[in-house]
Amino acid sequence: MVIIRVVDVEVRYDSVKALDSISFDVFEGEIVAVVGPNGSGKTTLLKIVDGILKPVKGSVYIDMKNVVDIPRKQLAKEVSLVTQSTYVVPGIKVIDFVLTGRRPHIDFMPTRKDIEISLNALKAVKADNLVDRDLTELSSGELQRILIARALAAEPKVLLLDEPTSNLDLRFQIEILNLVKSLSREKSLAVIMSLHDLTQAYRFSDKVIVLKNGRVYTIGRPDEVLTENVIEDVYQVRVRIDRVLKAIIPVV
Amino acid sequence: MVIERIFRARKIFILISIAILLLIIPFSLSVGAYNVTYLDVLKALFWGNSLSPDTTSVLLIRLRRVLAGILIGSVLGASGTAMQSVLRNPMASPFTLGISNAAALGVAVALLTGFGGSVRGVIISYSNPYIIPIFAFVFALIQTAIVLLLAYKAGLSERALVLAAIAMNFFYQALLSLIQYLKLNELQIALIVFWSFGDVGRVGWEELKILFISAFALSIYFIARSLDFDLMSLGDDVAYASGVNAKRVRLETSVVAALGASIVTAFSGVIAFLCLVSPHIARLVVGNSHRYLVPQSMLVAAILLVAADSIGRFILSPVTLPVGITLSLIGSPLLIYLLLRR
Numbered sequence: 001m002v003i004i005r006v007v008d009v010e011v012r013y014d015s016v017k018a019l020d021s022i023s024f025d026v027f028e029g030e031i032v033a034v035v036g037p038n039g040s041g042k043t044t045l046l047k048i049v050d051g052i053l054k055p056v057k058g059s060v061y062i063d064m065k066n067v068v069d070i071p072r073k074q075l076a077k078e079v080s081l082v083t084q085s086t087y088v089v090p091g092i093k094v095i096d097f098v099l100t101g102r103r104p105h106i107d108f109m110p111t112r113k114d115i116e117i118s119l120n121a122l123k124a125v126k127a128d129n130l131v132d133r134d135l136t137e138l139s140s141g142e143l144q145r146i147l148i149a150r151a152l153a154a155e156p157k158v159l160l161l162d163e164p165t166s167n168l169d170l171r172f173q174i175e176i177l178n179l180v181k182s183l184s185r186e187k188s189l190a191v192i193m194s195l196h197d198l199t200q201a202y203r204f205s206d207k208v209i210v211l212k213n214g215r216v217y218t219i220g221r222p223d224e225v226l227t228e229n230v231i232e233d234v235y236q237v238r239v240r241i242d243r244v245l246k247a248i249i250p251v252v
Numbered sequence: 253m254v255i256e257r258i259f260r261a262r263k264i265f266i267l268i269s270i271a272i273l274l275l276i277i278p279f280s281l282s283v284g285a286y287n288v289t290y291l292d293v294l295k296a297l298f299w300g301n302s303l304s305p306d307t308t309s310v311l312l313i314r315l316r317r318v319l320a321g322i323l324i325g326s327v328l329g330a331s332g333t334a335m336q337s338v339l340r341n342p343m344a345s346p347f348t349l350g351i352s353n354a355a356a357l358g359v360a361v362a363l364l365t366g367f368g369g370s371v372r373g374v375i376i377s378y379s380n381p382y383i384i385p386i387f388a389f390v391f392a393l394i395q396t397a398i399v400l401l402l403a404y405k406a407g408l409s410e411r412a413l414v415l416a417a418i419a420m421n422f423f424y425q426a427l428l429s430l431i432q433y434l435k436l437n438e439l440q441i442a443l444i445v446f447w448s449f450g451d452v453g454r455v456g457w458e459e460l461k462i463l464f465i466s467a468f469a470l471s472i473y474f475i476a477r478s479l480d481f482d483l484m485s486l487g488d489d490v491a492y493a494s495g496v497n498a499k500r501v502r503l504e505t506s507v508v509a510a511l512g513a514s515i516v517t518a519f520s521g522v523i524a525f526l527c528l529v530s531p532h533i534a535r536l537v538v539g540n541s542h543r544y545l546v547p548q549s550m551l552v553a554a555i556l557l558v559a560a561d562s563i564g565r566f567i568l569s570p571v572t573l574p575v576g577i578t579l580s581l582i583g584s585p586l587l588i589y590l591l592l593r594r
């Protein structure tokens with residue numbers, strides 16, 4: 001079932017055109033990787049789907065409803081975005097932080113149920129041992145998992161991740177991506193994540209969107225889309241692709 | 253379970269603070285130039301032991317101060333916490349909006365125009381005891397409205413708010429100095445200076461009723477907003493993504509906090525320091541989760557204010573020090589201690 005439909009979207013920041021004629025579908029339980037050079041519009045694309053930015057042209061549909069017609073609080077229940085950077089204030093414990101992700105469901109005060117769901121979200125990212133830690137005390141890998149737990153606490157249908165693996169060491173990168181994959185499979189969560197590492201996009205996604213200068217350069221299954229020619233065209237870097245290892249290696 | 257332990261610990265800290273406040277009340281009733289023992293106070297409170305009429309009237313006056321301290325503390329503690337969250341600034345308070353200078357200007361204008369009372373020689377005769385608080389309150393409100401309007405025009409970011417407030421604050425200070433320099437005599441200037449020392453002793457029973465209603469409404473509002481305050485500290489974008497309009501919360505909170513602080517200032521002068529120090533102490537105890545932080549800051553502020561007022565009554569006895577002075581004397585070392593601990 002199609003859960004996200006983006007139709008002919010154009011986005012501007014004042015005079016700068018950040019996205020142009022973007023169209024694609026995302027299915028339930030599908031993992032979509034958005035790749036492209038710096039400034040190609042990956043973050044902007046995620047913000048459009050989350051309704052944080054409004055397109056000047058075209059529309060975004062979640063569950064067949066136009067995003068601009070969905071009340072903010074309702075949309076926040078359906079779509080969760082993990083941003084590239086977050087303020088981390090001292091004195092906030094992990095559990096308090098994850099509870100803020102429940103905000104769209106809470107009218108007055110968090111209930112026992114909200115606390116339980118937050119705790120389950122922490123368990124889902126294997127971080128329930130961190131509940132009473134201060135946010136500022138966490139390693140980047142731990143923090144990234146907590147950020148995902150906060151997003152999951154809203155019990156969304158769509159999870160948006162902006163560069164979830166940057167700042168992480170090799171082990172944590174794999175760990176986070178495996179986690180995303182299993183979450184998506186278990187909860188049939190639709191995931192759109194921006195990635196810089198093309199090998200990761202190749203290995204961990206069902207669909208790849210390649211952006212160049214705010215336009216969809218190509219879109220499709222990783223093995224169809226990620227070819228030497230496409231990558232050289234988009235990044236101006238020559239690569240060799242190992243189809244057995246699913247690895248993309250720059251040739252220098 | 254760990255989670256339950258975290259939440260229970262915070263609740264226990266809040267209960268302990270309530271207990272401390274309750275213990276301080278009879279102490280505060282017993283200190284002052286007129287001697288009543290702690291035990292006599294307890295007996296009178298719990299066993300209805302009759303006291304001499306003199307003692308009773310002294311105790312009633314002190315009770316008024318204590319109640320004023322608790323209510324003013326609640327308003328300022330909660331407002332300080334809320335403003336620090338929405339302005340994302342640990343030094344913020346409703347007084348950041350420039351309320352105190354505006355209120356002082358209001359007092360000056362009241363005296364200048366003769367509404368506040370006329371001066372003949374060295375004697376000021378007040379025309380009406382409410383005129384000066386009303387002028388202080390109205391000027392504080394005007395200041396708040398101007399600052400919020402300016403900040404609104406500039407996009408309601410936390411920076412816009414603070415800059416607008418600072419600019420207006422200097423303007424008021426200049427106006428105040430100008431009026432003092434050109435138009436007021438020594439006695440009137442002394443009155444403004446005296447007014448600006450925060451003092452809970454000025455609050456009468458009628459004012460207490462108004463304070464009670466304000467403190468009640470304001471604390472309900474801020475506690476209901478507590479999850480939003482948690483979100484605000486994560487940034488406007490994050491708050492918005494979770495369905496919270498950060499700009500609206502910032503605007504509403506500033507209005508409510510400014511109203512509370514203006515009422516308090518009109519009745520008791522400037523006790524700005526409390527807004528700053530109480531949230532910091534409360535944060536050490538219960539952390540940064542506003543569901544607990546808001547009530548805990550209210551309690552800390554109430555305890556500090558009642559304690560400072562009691563100390564001010566005996567430290568230079570028979571002179572009673574205005575609580576604003578005592579509080580800054582106690583509070584600034586506390587704040588420095590907190591600073592160096594980090």
Ligand SMILES: Nc1ncnc2c1ncn2[C@@H]1O[C@H](COP(=O)(O)OP(=O)(O)OP(=O)(O)O)[C@@H](O)[C@H]1O
Pocket residue numbers: 013014016017018036037038039040041042043044045
């Ligand atoms: N707030 C903004 N105001 C003006 N222009 C912006 C703003 N945010 C992004 N842009 C511009 O829009 C374009 C797309 O930016 P975006 O952040 O979406 O790129 P990105 O693919 O996420 O880049 P990166 O890989 O560096 O994160 C860029 O040209 C950028 O300069």
Ligand SMILES: [Mg+2]
Pocket residue numbers: 042043044084162
């Ligand atoms: Mg980006």
